[in-house]
Amino acid sequence: MPANITNQTTSANVAGKAPSVSSNGHGGLIVGGEAYGGQDNLAKYEKAADAHPSDAHAQIQAGISAYVNGDMQKAIRYYKKAISDDPKNVIPYNNLGNVYYRGLKQPKEALQYYQKATQVDPSYGFGWLNLGLCELDLGDKSAAKAAFQQGLSKVSKSDPLYKSFQDNLKKLS
Incomplete structure (x- = not known):
């Protein structure tokens, strides 16, 4: 599975290597990010x-590298191409949301991609977490709480993000 960009941690297994965390300088930490950084990797x-223009995985990988390297417009292009190639893949929706939310500081634009991620795969924890955090930043506490x-109702209790949902709900109470 390709790396997944979020604000704290992600699920990734890049080329079978143990994940390591790196910052992209845009408010996100990427597990396995070192494999994507630098102009040679990009x-x-x-x-x-x-x-492989019809390979969503290749497009996602290029999008991650563009994001890690700070080229948000390229990241957008690659993620949109991945969505076009594989509209049922949740990763490009979530990561595209992160480009807008964390990279470009445009939470209103990001919201639609997080919403779509939760529709494509309702059990995808990062979609619910990022949607809630984005709603909080937009000042809509009731939407964030929802x-x-x-997330609590759709994500397995064994998911590492399950506790994050509980913690965020406590903060909103």
């Missing part, structure tokens, strides 16, 4: 994406 992922409650 060029490698872009080359793969260009060679997102965290949905």
